[in-house]
Amino acid sequence: MQPKTAQLKIDDKEYSLPIITGTEGERAIDMRNLRKDTGHICYDQGYGNTGSCESTITYLDGDNGVLRHRGYPIEQLAMFSNYVETAYLVIYGELPNSKQRKAFGHLLREHSAIETQMQRIFDGFPKNAPAMGMLTSIVSSLAAYYPELATNNFEKDLEHFDLAAPMAISKIRTIVAMIYRYRHGLPFIHPRDLPFADNFLHLMFSDPYVAYVPVPEVTNALNLLLLLHADHEQNCSTSTVRMVASSGANLFTSISAGICALSGPLHGGANSAVMHMLQSIHDEGDDGTRFIAAAKSGSKSNRLMGFGHAVYRNYDPRARIIGTACDKLLTRLGKSDPLLDIAKNLEHAALNDEYFLSRKLYPNVDFYSGLIMRALGIPTDIFTVMFAIGRCPGWIANWKEVATNAKGRIYRPRQIYIGAVKRDYVPMDKRG
Numbered sequence: 294m295q296p297k298t299a300q301l302k303i304d305d306k307e308y309s310l311p312i313i314t315g316t317e318g319e320r321a322i323d324m325r326n327l328r329k330d331t332g333h334i335c336y337d338q339g340y341g342n343t344g345s346c347e348s349t350i351t352y353l354d355g356d357n358g359v360l361r362h363r364g365y366p367i368e369q370l371a372m373f374s375n376y377v378e379t380a381y382l383v384i385y386g387e388l389p390n391s392k393q394r395k396a397f398g399h400l401l402r403e404h405s406a407i408e409t410q411m412q413r414i415f416d417g418f419p420k421n422a423p424a425m426g427m428l429t430s431i432v433s434s435l436a437a438y439y440p441e442l443a444t445n446n447f448e449k450d451l452e453h454f455d456l457a458a459p460m461a462i463s464k465i466r467t468i469v470a471m472i473y474r475y476r477h478g479l480p481f482i483h484p485r486d487l488p489f490a491d492n493f494l495h496l497m498f499s500d501p502y503v504a505y506v507p508v509p510e511v512t513n514a515l516n517l518l519l520l521l522h523a524d525h526e527q528n529c530s531t532s533t534v535r536m537v538a539s540s541g542a543n544l545f546t547s548i549s550a551g552i553c554a555l556s557g558p559l560h561g562g563a564n565s566a567v568m569h570m571l572q573s574i575h576d577e578g579d580d581g582t583r584f585i586a587a588a589k590s591g592s593k594s595n596r597l598m599g600f601g602h603a604v605y606r607n608y609d610p611r612a613r614i615i616g617t618a619c620d621k622l623l624t625r626l627g628k629s630d631p632l633l634d635i636a637k638n639l640e641h642a643a644l645n646d647e648y649f650l651s652r653k654l655y656p657n658v659d660f661y662s663g664l665i666m667r668a669l670g671i672p673t674d675i676f677t678v679m680f681a682i683g684r685c686p687g688w689i690a691n692w693k694e695v696a697t698n699a700k701g702r703i704y705r706p707r708q709i710y711i712g713a714v715k716r717d718y719v720p721m722d723k724r725g
Contacts, residue, residue, distance in 0.1 A: 359610065376489060400455075402484075406484050424472050424674055425556035445542060513618075565663065
């Protein structure tokens with residue numbers, strides 16, 4: 294059977310380009326030799342139609358609302374798994390057996406504390422320093438505190454990968470809690486021998502004399518929130534991690550770069566923007582009805598946050614899961630949140646109004662994740678660093694794919710130059 298090819302005609306010459314087919318039927322035209330063979334490059338602003346890599350981690354079908362990690366549907370993982378098990382799956386490719394799960398959990402517990410010397414980094418930040426700026430700086434410093442795990446040599450770094458990976462996840466979790474406490478003038482709390490989500494809540498909300506005791510619904514909601522963000526294919530921050538890793542950079546440095554990308558309002562800041570939108574609607578005495586009418590007229594369309602997605606052209610499957618979980622959590626906590634009522638009205642409109650349906654403006658995961666974090670007592674300015682905890686396994690898994698690819702090369706996109714053509718230097722006294 295002859296391999297399938299695409300035909301490209303440039304002027305009077307034709308070129309055959311191989312077609313690659315993925316395991317889920319995705320097809321791509323292989324352009325790796327395009328410039329060498331034709332002298333041309335492809336122009337694809339923002340890489341929206343460009344496959345930058347082959348990956349075995351996550352499958353996403355935005356047209357049909359499908360998300361799978363290593364083949365497992367996100368709906369099944371959300372129902373039966375938890376964040377730590379899903380993190381192991383994303384990183385290593387298979388669900389852990391009991392021995393592997395126990396060993397992975399042990400490493401997360403063993404490396405959860407932040408060394409005293411490293412804690413002094415916090416003193417260099419003003420109390421109102423942006424949380425994401427603090428996070429990327431402190432995570433970057435892990436490469437300096439653990440140089441034996443961050444040699445910038447793939448062969449050596451992969452030898453220590455089984456320690457560096459859980460260390461990154463655990464310490465980022467602890468750093469996020471420390472950022473919260475530092476910004477609120479609270480003393481740091483030492484980690485305890487607790488499950489991952491419980492330990493985070495302890496690090497965030499315990500005081501030196503009274504330990505925080507979460508109810509199971511709170512722990513479950515946090516686990517679900519982190520699990521749903523574990524990986525999401527080649528998004529902006531994950532692609533950044535891969536690009537930095539392609540230079541040979543170590544795991545900690547590459548993750549820090551991913552955090553920088555996540556800090557942008559068009560990526561990690563979306564759930565905070567949703568909360569600001571809902572709060573603004575509430576402050577105006579609206580239940581969402583007037584806002585919906587204004588959004589449809591176009592006068593407030595720039596404020597319609599949490600609807601639609603760059604990839605999904607269907608309902609974000611994570612939004613269905615987290616929306617239901619949000620209802621259950623607020624019911625269990627006995628909280629009546631007026632912002633949730635507004636969110637429900639907006640969701641109803643999105644699923645029933647032709648204006649939203651025709652534009653495929655379905656609620657996405659950011660629409661509900663902020664409400665859950667609000668119910669957990671997490672302030673809005675910490676939302677994006679919470680996102681970083683959840684996304685850490687995906688960043689790690691993608692770094693590993695780059696590091697283990699023997700035929701990999703440094704990422705180096707091309708460009709179409711549209712600036713001035715060659716011109717001669719003009720001395721200062723002759724410039725107009």
